[in-house]
Amino acid sequence: MEDKNNHKPKILYLDDDEINLAILEANLEEYYEIFGFTDPNKAIDFLKEIQVDVILTDQIMPKMDGIEFLQAIENIQPEVARILLTGVVNQDVMLKAINKVNIYRFHEKSDDFGGLKFDIDKAYQMVNALRQKDYYYKELQETSEKLKIISDNVPAQIIHTDLDGNILEVNQDSSALTVESVGKNISNFLPEDELKKLFQTMAKVVRTKKSHNIITRAFNFYENFQWFSTVIGPLHSKNEQSGFLMVSQDITDRVNREEMIMSAVIEAEDRQKSKIARDIHDGLQQTLTISLMNFESLDEGSIKITEKELEKFRSGVRFLRKGLHETRNIAYELIPKSVEDFGFVVTLKELIEELNSSIDHTEFNFYTNLEQRIADLNIEYNLFRITQESLNNIIKYAEATEVFVQLTYHDNILQLTIEDNGKGFDVDEKLNSDKSFGLFNMNKRTESLSGKMTIESKEGTLVFVEIPIKKKVKSTEIEP
DSSP states (O other), X not given: OOOTTOOOOEEEEEOSOHXXXXXXXXXXXTTSEEEEESOHHHHHHXXXXXXXXXXXXXXXXXXXXXXXXXXHTTTTSOSXXXXXXXXXXXXXHHHHHHHHSOOSXXXXXXXXXXXXXXXXXXXXXXXXXXXXXXXXXXXXHHHHHHHHHHHHHSSSEEEEEETTOBEEEESSOOSSOOGGGTTSBGGGGSOGGGHHHHHHHHHHHHHHOSOEEEEEEOTTHHHXXXXXXXXXXXXXXXXXXXXXXXXXXXXXXXXXXXXXXXXXXXXXXXXXXXXXXXXXXXXXXXXXXXXXXXXXXXXXXXXXXXXXXXXXXXXXXXXXXHHHHHHHHHHHHHOOHHHHHHOHHHHHHXXXXXXXXXXXXXEEEEEEOOOBOOSOHHHHHHHHHHHXXXXXXXXXXXXXXXXXXXXXXXXXXXXXXXXXXXXOOOHHHHHTSTTOHHHHHHHHHHHTTTOEEEEEEESEEEEXXXXXXXXXXXXXXXXX
């Protein structure tokens, strides 16, 4: 019998009769690589150097019987099949062999080499299976030890869950999960508004059979403002997915750095816009206003010009008045000075009143429970920009008859809600479109403040913005 690599099994045969060695070799050398010995000590020395697969040994020998020989090599070659050859299978010999050495088979000496070959082949198969088992066990053990070292030292939490998201094991404690979390569902450790994203990603992993990444806030986000990046991958058993392996890393520092950069860029833009708005308000508008006042103070009857020239004069005054109005609108669009002077809430109230007076088919409503101005001017600027963009979209596209704007503050969280009863739009299509710069900008402004923006649209549209307040609000009262 040869193995799959065409290697003949190695057989050591110990017998004090050289004739027996020669007869066995003549009958079986076609199938095995046979090493014959008459001296047990030489056989022991050989086994110290060369590994064999099966040992055949005569029982009754002058220097050392077969059982004593097998005892001597027990620790030298523990993974080897042992066949004891005897003239007559004696019960006492059998008991002694069973108690002292691991005998695979007792074989009675005879001319039936086919029967002996059958025993040797079966013994070889057993040894091969045991060696493979030991090999794969050692490989598995080494792999497990490597994985344990990696999982214990990697700067991330590794979570094993079943298909329903129930936690089966975690590699180490974190601020989000601990080993005591085993048995609970992963959804218990995420904010409610992040669960949809989690379950959608898990379903995507099952569908695509590939790993996918999500970024989520921690359960107690508004206490410590933590963010996590989690790679979710499939785990398989018997060619079927049995669960998920989630590798979750705290990326709060990275997100904070990105927010600082984004916020700095937006602040720089707003400062520049504010400067331009002030220049227009304090310079160009003043110049235009004085010019208009001077022209309007003239008595047309005292001007000695032709009727045609007088009409040009009147046209110039109209265009001057129009230019003054447009510069006011431009300055307001850039950044209303009242945001800086009086705050977001007062400016928004003024904007709502102006919209109600200038747009007939839509009613605008505003509610807030804020009794103090927001301390951070950057938040006020960004909130105004978000609200302004949203209201402009409603006016241009929604065909709404009612709009509700609500700004509430509780538990150190600002919540801005803008809702209309218009025709709505496909949110995913808009967000993935190159033309949705306004929505993209709204989202970036929200993210720059560690906030979260959600848009829902079907019959009407809801824009919901949530921003944590990390500083105290000012004590200045807002005028009613």
